[in-house]
Amino acid sequence: MPARFLTLTDVSELLSISPAQTYALVRSGELPAIKVGGRGQWRVEQNRLEEYIDRMYAQTREFVDAHPFGAEAGAATE
Numbered sequence: 001m002p003a004r005f006l007t008l009t010d011v012s013e014l015l016s017i018s019p020a021q022t023y024a025l026v027r028s029g030e031l032p033a034i035k036v037g038g039r040g041q042w043r044v045e046q047n048r049l050e051e052y053i054d055r056m057y058a059q060t061r062e063f064v065d066a067h068p069f070g071a072e073a074g075a076a077t078e
Contacts, residue, residue, distance in 0.1 A: 005044065007044075031052045
């Protein structure tokens with residue numbers, strides 16, 4: 001059975017970002033997480049990470065649609 005919760009280190013490795021960037025995503029609320037245990041270790045639920053990734057794909061698609069590749073080059077030659 002796959003793990004339900006991931007450590008911030010696990011998340012940073014999966015997203016290929018630094019642990020500090022992962023911590024910033026969690027602290028900003030952009031990536032939902034919980035604190036567990038006596039030492040308050042952060043954990044990210046696997047499905048929350050998948051939802052975050054889906055949101056980033058959607059935001060990227062919106063950006064690409066709003067800023068078509070090559071649009072700047074076409075405007076510069078007119």
